[in-house]
Structures are given as C-alpha cells and as structure tokens.
Amino acid sequence: MKHIFIKGKNEEAPVLLLLHGTGGTEQDLLPLGSMISPESSILSVRGNVSENGMPRFFRRLAEGIFDEEDLKFRTKELHDFLDHAAEQYGFNRNNVVAIGYSNGANIAGSLLFHFEGELRGAVLHHPMVPLRGMGLPDLKGSEIFIGAGKNDPICPPQETEELENLLRGAGANVETYWGNYGHQLTQQEAEAAAAWFQQHYSSKN
Template sequence: MMQSPYTFVHKAPASTDEKRPAIFLLHGLGSNEHDLLQLVGELESSCHIFSLQGPIKHAPGYAFYTFEEEGFPTRDVFDKVIQFTQAFIFEAIQEFNLDVEKIYVVGFNQGAVVAQTLALIMGSAIRGTVALSGYIPEFVAVEYNRLPMDKSKIFISHGEYDYVFPFVWGEGSATFFKDFGADVTFKTYPDGHGVTAENIQDLVAFIAGDLTTILN
C-alpha cells in the first residue's frame, strides 16, 4: 500500500509480468486527477498511469500550490509539494515494480510548473518530462539543487496566444533547460491556454519514441 498522502488514479497496463514504464500526470489549477487521462490514452496498454490530485482545494477542483500572483508560487507550500511529489514517484517505483529507466511526468498549467521543477531536481531519474503551458519559478531556477539531465529529455509546449501564462514564459523555460544542457523539444501552437489535438499527438510521440519495443 502506498504511504503517500496523495489521492490518485492508477491505471495498470495490460501486462505487469515485468517492469513497465510509468507516466505521472499533474493537472492544472482548479482541475482534478481525471482531467489529463485522455492525453495519454494511447499509451495505457503499455504503461502504468498515475494521475495525482492536487492537495489543495481550489474550486471547482484542486491546486498543487498557492500563489500571490500568477508566476509567483508561495515558496513554503511549493517546496513541500515538490518534496511530496518526488517521494510519491520514488514510492510508486518500489510499490509497482516500475521500469526506473522509463519514468515520465506530464503536467499542464500548475502541473507543468511542478513537472519542470521535478525534471531539474530529479535529473536522469526522470526519463522524459512533458510541460504543457508552464514556467520555471525564479526561486527554483536560482536556488534549487539541480541534478544532471544527461539521460533525460524534456518536451515544452505553449500556445502562441496564451494570456494566462504568457508565451514568453514558455520560451524562457525552453531557453533555461537548453542552457542547462538538457535535450529540449520546444513546440508552439496557434492556441490560447490549452492543449490542441496536434499538441497531444506530439507529446504522445515524444514518449512513445522510447517505447517502440513495447508498443510494437
């Protein structure tokens, strides 16, 4: 049994007779643990899917952290959520016998902020990170410990007309990770603050590129 305080949905792959890849989903502000499942539906048969519910109530759903204004998470709350989320991933690896070389984190909005932070502090423990319409908080970029990302990759996407999280925030994240030496895929779409059908195809392809032997 998982000891983590997180509420989550777990979907197991068709076969669990050997170590399998896992995808961890982190939703956006005011949403819930069911929101992002459709993004990775094509990968359900071959991967464990863990979709986490943010720990903070925020109508009509939940949040992963509080903030004074967009772009500025409350530091003490954010620090704890990062610790808890990292611990959840490591615990799930043990509890569900996951393939440690194929761990993926997918986040949108607040979830993308958490996902990018985890990519930085967990380094190559996360094979692939998908950050949809997010950013890197300044205190994370400046103060958080970073681990090498030489065995990992990151997919960052942003809508060109995003007025919730400005487009320049997505560009800034891509530049930050490139400067850090990460393998960065940066995609933009003629959209607002959302996820287009093309965006979904691209993120699935980004993950599936590592899973050819399982998917075939």
C-alpha cells in the first residue's frame, strides 16, 4: 500500500496510523498527527480503492452504503500491511493508535471490529458503524475518541450513538466530542482529540 513512514523522537509513544477521508492522500493527515502526538512515529496510508479518481479504503454502493464484502477484504489487507510495516520499520505492532477521518475512520473501526488486539486505541473523526450483525472481539483496555457533528448529514447523531454503544459493549473506553457543525473536521475537534490523546497516552501518565 502506498504510504509514508516518519520515525518519531520517542519510540515508546504510540505509532500513529493515519487514514484519510475520501479523495485524500497519505499527505492529508500529517499535520493532524503531528498536532496530536508530536513525538510519535507516523505511518500514513493511502487507500487502494479509487472512486472516480478519488482514493478510498473500500468501495461503497452509494452514499452511506458500504460494499460489505469489499470492506472485509480491505480490512484484512490493511491488517496484513500493518504486520509487514511493523517488521519493515521496526515498530511495536502492539502500540499502534489509528487516527482516521470519515472513510479512514470507517476502515479503522472495521479493524477494531474484526481483529482483537489490532489497535491500542483510535481517534475516529466522523465514523459510521462499519458493519452490523457481527460479534465484536474483546476491546477491554482500548481507548477510543470519537469526533462527531450534531448536524452531520452523513453520520447523524444516532449513528454515532450506535457505534458508541457497540464499542462500549465490547469493553472499550469511549469518549465522544460533539461539535455543532456537519461532517467537516474542525480545529476545535482536532484540539479536543489532541487533549484526549495527551490525557491517555502522555508519558507522564
């Protein structure tokens, strides 16, 4: 998978897995990653699917309707890529925190839904429920931040609340930031994610 790896200053800090939104690239979330955890190594990945020339992490049938078989395939593809990247770059596979926006948040959520111990935690900006009707692995000890918009037309509040409940039901600790905007990632939401990250992953704690 096309990606960027930037070695951080602190090898004990979580490695940040950056996952862009539809039409983005592996460059998009680099400023966000640096803001959330300046000392972390960064692995920023470009989705392998193209939708009218726009990179995505998995196909969809329509707005808000996922191609579930492709989502499962691409989730396993990303999982395998992470295993190889950890070997290639020498980082701790058990110390990865995903930061995803929109489509990237959805593939990060799917990793959590499919593989126990896949991620130490996640920052999910405007995610949807990736799949319904499946049993989740044990997520006890996983720290998850959700950024949501009260007026988000793509991820309405009930979608966020359903995802919250599913993750908490699997044992994850979930904190949700509610903004008054739509689907965009605002500066206030990014700052809230950074504050949350420092609270949970700072070397002082």
